[in-house]
Amino acid sequence: MSHPFFPQGNRWKRRDVLRTLFFTAGAVGSASWLSGCGGSEGGGESLPAVGGGADVTPSPDDVEKLVGRFQDIGPLRDADIHGVRTPEGFATRVVAINSELPQPDGMAVSGPQTGGIGNRPWHIFPDGAGVVPRDNGGWIYISNSEVPGAGSIGFTFPQLSGLTNVIEEFTPGLAQVGTLVFDPDGTIVDSYTILSGTTFNCAGCVTPWKTWLSCEEFPNGQVWECDPYQAGDGVPRPTLGFFSHEAIAIDPGERLLYLTEDMPDGRFYRWVPDPADWPEGSDRAALQAGRLQVLCVGGEGVDAALDAPQPIEWMDALNPHEPQDQNRLQQSTAFDGGEGVWFFKGIVYFATKGDNRIWAVDTAAQTIEVVYDLATAEAPNDILSGVDNLFVTDQGDILVAEDGGDMQVVVILPDGTLKPLLQIEGQDASEVAGIAFSPDGQRMYFTSDRGGRNGFGGFTNGLGMVYELILPDDL
Template sequence: MSRPIIPVDNRWSRRDVLRTLFFTAGAAGPAAWLSGCGGDTGAAPLPVPPAGGGATPERLPDLVPETENRLVGRFANIGPLREVPDVHGVRTPEGFATRVVAINGELPQPGGMSAQWPLPGGVGNRPWHIFPDGGGVVPRDNGGWIYISNSEVPGVGSIGFTFPELAGLTTPIESFVPGLAQVGTLVFDPDGTIVDSYTILSGTTFNCAGGVTPWKTWLSCEEHPGGLVWECDPYQAGQGLACPTLGVFAHEAIAIDPQHRMLYLTEDMPDGRFYRWIADPSDWPEGAGRAALQSGRLQVLVVGGDGVEGALTGPQPIHWLDARNPHAPQHENRLAESTVFEGGEGVWYFRGIVYFATKGDDRIWAIDVAAQTIEVIYDRATAVAPNDILSGVDNLFVTDQGDVLVAEDGGDMQVVVIMPDGTLKPLLQVVGQDASEVAGIAFSPDGRRMYFTSDRGGRNGLGGFTNGLGMVYELILPDDL
């Protein structure tokens, strides 16, 4: 057996180290604020890509007027982080406040979780799950909202992630051994009171990120070599539906382009690829409000021109190839011509641009859907101060004003904002939880509250917070922002 894939030079995340430790220890526009890893939900005419194999046309219609792309970020004028963290262990700019809304093993409380010992009682019938990761928000009819949260619990299939040479054994076993991960919810009234909590998916493994759909369901991604995407109804307790057409691989996140009826998907593997899924006309008919997500074409990205390194200095042309054996594990069906993206993380569609992160090289990428080009908009290795504060790139969220919010897995536990003009600002920093990572960014429908997780955070027993089994924060934005 070769040695486990352990990161070198801190290029891989502490999540990978935790996976290794787990198994070696013996464990076998309000709409634009909603989703955690999704994207723009605006409606527009929907051109249908051609049927059959091969690439789609060199250019897709650009359906966004050029004048709408001139954006000033919502967070352009925030100040520096305060020197001293608040009572919840979070540094924020002046005017911001935080609240803890869920902690592993405790029933959520209507007014949020106390900074002291757990309170008796609570709402819902489920203690909060361990290792909360990707998240999203959907609105309620009464003006409230629901925060959705994955649980990234390893299982048999995860062994094939840490030890890829064993994936051929562990992936089949995974299909017969129910996982311990789940997807949970926090239900909020319009004033922010938590009124319920329930499970919308269980029996899965290593659910990482995902995305809210324009039709207000949640897509939860399993991150292991035999992983699937599951569609869940966030409005009631229940069980999600598997979507094998979206591929079998170590899924990280999903973004949806409703204009062209396409989904974009990242793969979190050292030799991962970047995918898109094109709905069959019968699966997402023109004019239909949603896709069935049961029939479509899975394709793999190829970067042309001067390739990946050329994208550091300017846009490079791209094209797409139909995946080989799309219903089989993709790590066993690599196309040599397809481009390797080392550790795909968050992905987001916004106004004709698909943003995604790769942790292996600490880069943020941007695909121009109309021009069919790709370029790097942030590269840690070449960043120059003061725009070099971002490392350990992970979950993404793009606001309706063009701010790209990047959560750190590694680095110093920050959420960093990449402004539309390319400058960087820290939005928050979690202190005293260095074995954790930040994830699950999502906003309430009115944009006044932002949710995020510390997936390995918890109580320290002294009224504060430290490393643990996971917690969820609420960031309350100032009124003038």
């Protein structure tokens, strides 16, 4: 196939450096280190809430009609008081900062406020995120906390994963998943934890049945299913495999899950439910029984996907209830650092950070191709590096958050051109993540995983914060 939305045609990032520093500083599993640093995805645009979106493959005529929502945004202006550059007509506010209680109207610029919402200070290292709607017209923002643990040593040093997986079994995880509860006018009214005791929770997805799947990113990591509407601890879903889970996308029409693995020799997976686990016509999957499968690229091989789509096939994973980095299927294809993944109109997009590429799997044709490659991109389309989290709008815009790079969210438009949507300044040791939209599509959330207050009324590198991008009414 020729990819419907595009014409043909830095290795490990700051986050990995921080992980290495964390462990080589002798802070493995150290709760004191954490406390010493402050503790602890409706409306008119019909943006998809699932880790994917519509489940109907578009006709060529439909594809030609796709005009990106952000097609006509202008250049980025100077940074605002929150340190964020946006196009004309956009505005930002800060809605959560690590170790501070959320405030009804967001965070004061000058410093922490007294009082606050809920009984949990906002977690450190906020990463992947999603939004679910509330019955009253409000919404809930769900946020992972990417706190390392003993098992994360096996992520940074894969040769040690066998040992660190064992240590992880006896070491309580320090990560969690938190929420911000919004009323229809954007006021924050509550905040609570829906998962705790896990390790290195990176991304995930909102399911069609409105739960949250949170991914542990270490070699023996699992996926946890959480109820975002009430406080709780989540439920592990071992059928989804044991590996350095990064993100998940769901094709609800075909009842398939797609999963990325963030390792230098990571694989791309799909999960096929047993017929009784997700029966046709059922509202949801039980996520208790299914087959974990690994992608194998045929044809001229994975490198040839730069020039033309290559055929793929799926093979059952070896020993799916054991760590996959120790059970590689020889025929499977390695991808260098799998990151965000999204299902949209029969295409599964995913990012790989090691080679700065965005891939597209055509689920009908069963082919794969590269739709963005930094090494071969030509100006003005060479502005995207450090590819990480993904979000695809119903208009076909692919929003890519940068881990490092220029700390931007970059839009890949349906015609293949790139435009910056925003840029965070003064936080070069951080990364952008957590993209999710309010149900009406007018507010976009994103995180600076390692952002925080600078003590002088502004923001700099820190332990994490969450921004809200307010879109113009006519967009």
